[in-house]
Amino acid sequence: MTATQAATTSITTPANFRNEGNGLPRALPAWTYRNAELIELEYERLILPSWQFVCHINQVKNPGDFATLDLMRDSIIVMRGKDKALRAFMNVCRHRGAKLLDGSGTCKHRLVCPYHAWSYNFDGSLAAVPAEHTFPGLDKQEFGLRPVELEVVLGLVFIRVIPGGPSLKEMWGDYVDLVADYRLEDMVPVDEPWTDIWQCNWKVGVDNNLENYHIPLGHPGYHRMLDNDLQGFINVHGVAGSKSVLKDKPSPNWVERFYQQMAPEVLRDLPEEIRRTWYFFTLPPNIGIDIYPDSMDVFQILPRGAETCVVRYPVYRRPKENREQRVLRYLNGRINRQVGAEDRELCERVQLGIGSRGYEAGPLSSYEVALKDFHDRVRAVCPVTTLPKAPGAGSLRQRNAELSAAVKRSGN
Structure with a gap:
């Protein structure tokens, strides 16, 4: 069995995506992205553990x-x-x-x-x-x-x-073998982590980072230069990933085209497949790890307020870069800064829309399987999020405790 096969033996597939008897699964209710009391509960039940x-x-x-x-x-x-x-x-x-x-x-x-x-x-x-x-x-x-x-x-x-709870080693499982050839342990920081404040609930940022369904329209650069796996894979611990491969067809954008041309040539100490492959992983509940042949970054989304979050973004490079490798990483940086700006705009647009009277939680695509897994994890530790409307002010913790007790009594 290859590393890729081993790493995907426990993936969630579209066949078991549909909820029995309930049609397509739905996203979390809109109120859960705008409630200050819920942020405190999520911090205690999701972030700290x-x-x-x-x-x-x-x-x-x-x-x-x-x-x-x-x-x-x-x-x-x-x-x-x-x-x-x-x-x-x-x-x-x-x-x-x-x-x-x-x-x-x-x-x-x-x-x-x-x-x-x-x-x-x-x-x-x-x-x-x-x-x-x-x-x-x-x-x-x-x-x-x-x-x-x-x-x-x-x-x-x-x-x-x-x-x-499970150790990181347990959670990552065979995915560690999948990316071994990138030699991430040898990488060194480029600079201090970049941080920013996004005008959206932290879960909006996480939702966006968990699915590739938005890439063809939301990230035209990725769509031009990469064959992107829109489905992705996920294991039983919620660690999800997807694989993107540089296209043979040159991008019309010069930055993307130069990256496509240079990556297979300047990183000859790496296996040929690795030189052309980008991996995107997510670790529940709020961390993305993006692995490129020339570098890697961590995309960490932290709650700040009901409708704001902190985005922390450190970048790491290969040690002892030569000139060509530095140029390649420069091109990567230009590409992904644009992607980051696109993600921020998309997330802030979603936050605005979620507050509208015209929105109620929509159905999820099988491309959004990792997003569904995340929402299920939120519901499991914060069952109050299963309610269609927010509890009265000051009553959220009590209502959550009641629902938790009911779930425990039912044995689910």
Whole structure:
């Protein structure tokens, strides 16, 4: 069995896409994309218990190297210890709650709080407290930084604030073998992650990233230069992917055409098929990982408010690029910046439409199978989203608890 065959043995297919007795499946109700109370619940039930991307392993190679991730209300540090171990901690001082670090970098000796100078060792233990005599009976062993679950896959460092559930290794399964030839573990960051605020609910951004149905019209550049798999594949853990291959027919756009021509020629250390292939993966609930022969990027969509989200977009390149490889990555960057702008416009148009009285949740295509899987995962942990209308103000949590209890009693 080839890596491709092994990776797709558990895909969802159109044959089991139709809901029994209910016709075509429907998207989440419109109100779920505009409700501030639901955002808080989703953050607790979907974001905090899921694997969230922080950095590449090559950004934290040496003792004291760190990278941070800011979520809606929580911040996390990933740091390399003096013992070479990689750890993750909540990015908050145990004294009065000040945020300790921003961005990424290197701590020389200790991690020092900018408020009262409490300091921590690289393993998270509390090292020193100024004027310690004014804290009678203080046991420093009780006030180390709170640890966070951490795992590395394909050279990418993820954390999970609320532990439990499948490991990343389990979730990715054979897909790791599918992309082994891209040597993602060797890649290095291009720059600090680019971030932006989109005027849409985070689920609108995720929905868009989960389907290729919109590519022919929404991304004409991709349509000109790539044979895109509109169906894609997905495993039992909701990790979805699709494969796009450079077309033999040259694109009329010079940037796309040069990329088509150059990629097979300048990356001869890679297998021939890899030089022509782009893979797009999604990790539930909110992360896209785009893999190209010349580079890769992570597309992380984080909730910010009922109708706004944060888009985090770090890019990684192959090490020791020569001139031709840098040109190829430049072309890739131009192509995908345009795609990013198109996605933002599409998502913000959807957010405007979802608020209209003329919209109710529409049917889903079998091309949108990964989107359906995502919506089912939302419904499973937030059953209040099965209601056609929003609960009364202030009652969403109570209503969600009632529906959760009813589901548990029914055994479903």
